[in-house]
Amino acid sequence: MLYSVSTLKGFTLRSRDGDIGHVKDLYFDDDHWTIRYLVANTGGWLAQRKVLISPYALGAVLSETGSVTVDLSRKQIEESPSLETDKPVSRQFEDIYHGHFGWPMYWSGPYIWGQYPVIERNPELWTKPAAPAPRSDSHLRSTNDVNGHHVHATDGEIGHVDDFILDDSTWAIRYLVVDTRNWWPGKKVLLSPEWIDRVSWEEREVFVDLDRNAIRDAPEYVSGTLLTREFETRLHEHYERPGYWLDGMRGEDAGRAMSSSSDAITGRSR
Numbered sequence: 001m002l003y004s005v006s007t008l009k010g011f012t013l014r015s016r017d018g019d020i021g022h023v024k025d026l027y028f029d030d031d032h033w034t035i036r037y038l039v040a041n042t043g044g045w046l047a048q049r050k051v052l053i054s055p056y057a058l059g060a061v062l063s064e065t066g067s068v069t070v071d072l073s074r075k076q077i078e079e080s081p082s083l084e085t086d087k088p089v090s091r092q093f094e095d096i097y098h099g100h101f102g103w104p105m106y107w108s109g110p111y112i113w114g115q116y117p118v119i120e121r122n123p124e125l126w127t128k129p130a131a132p133a134p135r136s137d138s139h140l141r142s143t144n145d146v147n148g149h150h151v152h153a154t155d156g157e158i159g160h161v162d163d164f165i166l167d168d169s170t171w172a173i174r175y176l177v178v179d180t181r182n183w184w185p186g187k188k189v190l191l192s193p194e195w196i197d198r199v200s201w202e203e204r205e206v207f208v209d210l211d212r213n214a215i216r217d218a219p220e221y222v223s224g225t226l227l228t229r230e231f232e233t234r235l236h237e238h239y240e241r242p243g244y245w246l247d248g249m250r251g252e253d254a255g256r257a258m259s260s261s262s263d264a265i266t267g268r269s270r
Helices: 074-078 091-101 212-216 229-239 252-266
Strands: 002-004 012-015 018-029 034-041 051-053 058-062 067-070 140-142 150-153 156-167 172-179 188-191 196-200 205-208
Touching: 018 051, 018 074, 018 156, 034 140, 034 172, 150 212, 156 188, 156 212
Parallel strands: 012 067, 150 205
Antiparallel strands: 002 156, 012 018, 018 034, 018 140, 034 051, 058 067, 150 156, 156 172, 172 188, 196 205
């Protein structure tokens, strides 16, 4: 299911034996645009620590109760490697953190979850490949920090990042929500990370491979609404880009699937 990051912030984190706090922020990596950690606000319980929860430990996202289940005990969380609040998450810390829980390293394979295209929580299937070459920068970004980044089309600025839409089956960021009110008043649009040409993190600028007219005429996104596959299909057809749900298909098969989806939406017969 697709959720906005702004909706998830504030959700209660429920461990095996009690609540541990609520979602304060989410960290994603800028290679795969996938959520790697939820940052927990634990109140007075572990107030001096930045508590990270990996999607490997997450269960169901329960929108009806505003909560996310965590398959860890409070004691396991308390005994997990401590990260100082004033330091970024380093790859060295991630090595220690994942090793502590025995989780696979997400950066150790060709897929967004290392050896797997989706999160695999069965320890019997986990492999432990040779560690990749050390990298000092883990390329993790805070969704809080990236909000407000200016977004540029091929022919000019169009707005700023206002939110993110993620898929809780893979924890991949599917869309950036872009507020265009400074250019095209009153409209928000969705842009896939796959359409990003480059990002200047230092200058807080995102450049997409689309022109302003295409973005202006795109289907409007209304904050808080449930994203349907029908809306996503219209969005991708508007930009003439294949949907991420067609990644397992190739060539004519993908084309037929897109055509079939369009026919179902418009009621055309073939």
